[in-house]
Amino acid sequence: MSKSNFVFVLDADLKPLTPCTPGMARSLLKSGKASVYRRYPFTLILKKKVDTTPAPITIKLDPGSKTTGIALLQGSKVIFAAELTHRGQTIKASLESRRSLRRGRRTRHTRYRQARFLNRTRPKGWLAPSLQHRVETTMTWVKKFIRLTPLKSIIQELVRFDLQQLENPEISGVEYQQGELRGYEVREYLLNKWDRKCTYCGAENIPLQVEHIHPRAKGGSNRIYNLSLACEKCNLKKGTQDIEQFLAKKPDLLKKIKAQAKQPLKDAAAVNSTRWALFNRLKETGLSISTSSGGLTKFNRTRLGLAKTHWLDAACVGQVETLSILTEKPLLIKATGHGTRQMCRTDKFGFPSRYVPQNKFVHGFQTGDIVKAVVTTGKKIGTYVGRVAVRSTGSFNISTANGLIQGIGYKNCVSVHKKDGYNYGF
Numbered sequence: 001m002s003k004s005n006f007v008f009v010l011d012a013d014l015k016p017l018t019p020c021t022p023g024m025a026r027s028l029l030k031s032g033k034a035s036v037y038r039r040y041p042f043t044l045i046l047k048k049k050v051d052t053t054p055a056p057i058t059i060k061l062d063p064g065s066k067t068t069g070i071a072l073l074q075g076s077k078v079i080f081a082a083e084l085t086h087r088g089q090t091i092k093a094s095l096e097s098r099r100s101l102r103r104g105r106r107t108r109h110t111r112y113r114q115a116r117f118l119n120r121t122r123p124k125g126w127l128a129p130s131l132q133h134r135v136e137t138t139m140t141w142v143k144k145f146i147r148l149t150p151l152k153s154i155i156q157e158l159v160r161f162d163l164q165q166l167e168n169p170e171i172s173g174v175e176y177q178q179g180e181l182r183g184y185e186v187r188e189y190l191l192n193k194w195d196r197k198c199t200y201c202g203a204e205n206i207p208l209q210v211e212h213i214h215p216r217a218k219g220g221s222n223r224i225y226n227l228s229l230a231c232e233k234c235n236l237k238k239g240t241q242d243i244e245q246f247l248a249k250k251p252d253l254l255k256k257i258k259a260q261a262k263q264p265l266k267d268a269a270a271v272n273s274t275r276w277a278l279f280n281r282l283k284e285t286g287l288s289i290s291t292s293s294g295g296l297t298k299f300n301r302t303r304l305g306l307a308k309t310h311w312l313d314a315a316c317v318g319q320v321e322t323l324s325i326l327t328e329k330p331l332l333i334k335a336t337g338h339g340t341r342q343m344c345r346t347d348k349f350g351f352p353s354r355y356v357p358q359n360k361f362v363h364g365f366q367t368g369d370i371v372k373a374v375v376t377t378g379k380k381i382g383t384y385v386g387r388v389a390v391r392s393t394g395s396f397n398i399s400t401a402n403g404l405i406q407g408i409g410y411k412n413c414v415s416v417h418k419k420d421g422y423n424y425g426f
């Protein structure tokens with residue numbers, strides 16, 4: 001049996017306690033000492049107050065452009081994992097659709113509308129809506145975990161490369177072999193700087209070796225400016241030749257490589273503005289927060305022999321000695337948004353095609369709620385759990401794991417989890 005996420009536990013005063021194993025949660029529910037507080041993430045509430053001090057929990061974040069990995073750790077034990085999928089692309093698409101409708105109005109034969117595009121200022125630290133959303137949803141979930149677990153510290157992967165490590169090769173010796181931490185930082189950085197291609201022949205998708213532009217044998221340094229990537233063939237061919245000698249017949253390439261090698265560290269390792277914005281927002285939580293580099297994450301993951309998934313990456317962020325992974329099924333959280341304020345939808349040509357009821361709620365349910373329906377009479381006898389789509393007639397559709405069930409009366413439905421802007425899966 002594969003291991004599931006630990007279950008969050010609150011006491012009667014809503015004070016977060018140490019999360020418990022799924023087995024423990026089952027027996028708490030069976031004995032009537034607790035009841036279900038929330039379905040996603042699964043949280044129990046005890047029926048009495050508890051005075052014990054809970055064990056501190058650390059949250060680790062690996063913010064990604066499409067998916068953010070989240071891992072909760074108690075010491076070195078990974079007890080809860082989640083993958084938060086963002087909806088940046090959807091936001092971009094709907095803003096573009098709004099823009100095209102607005103522009104359409106301007107060219108139609110209506111009253112004159114002043115062109116408005118140069119009259120806006122952007123505040124300092126402005127992020128595009130699709131990027132701001134990434135920060136906001138991650139914050140939403142960090143705050144949620146603060147309410148549900150005794151969270152004490154945050155570790156975030158902030159930068160891709162540890163620049164200090166790269167600038168000072170003498171800090172950790174001069175070797176750049178496999179398995180060495182500096183080796184990882186250097187390799188990741190070089191792959192980024194040289195576009196994952198052989199510097200000399202441009203070959204891609206083949207193993208690349210770290211190469212000294214000014215050869216080691218002739219006094220070339222180990223500093224990052226003197227390193228590039230080469231395929232085995234080019235590396236052997238170049239041998240201990242100087243680059244001028246090796247590329248004597250290709251002056252253009254020589255010039256290009258020399259210019260690229262000198263590029264300052266900052267440019268290639270462009271710091272991600274979204275991650276910085278998230279870091280600044282995380283500080284607001286008042287928890288102790290530390291940051292780490294992508295090179296270190298990869299180093300830890302490879303050393304521990306873990307698969308490349310978002311949640312395992314998150315678990316490997318920061319200084320890690322060992323990890324005991326007590327869960328195998330991350331909670332898959334997908335941001336879906338809270339719907340739209342459009343009162344009238346358009347077809348693909350921009351013509352109004354269907355109207356939307358003013359009230360989203362029908363008999364207390366709204367589309368997107370997770371419901372459990374128990375039908376005892378008629379053709380559709382059975383129990384169905386899934387996402388509901390409401391109809392103003394009171395006859396709902398439920399999309400269950402086994403397909404869509406149509407025409408279930410609202411009287412048979414009980415709400416399991418109210419719509420909160422996310423879809424959940426395992």
Ligand SMILES: [Zn+2]
Nearest residue numbers: 198201231234
């Ligand atoms: Zn090559």
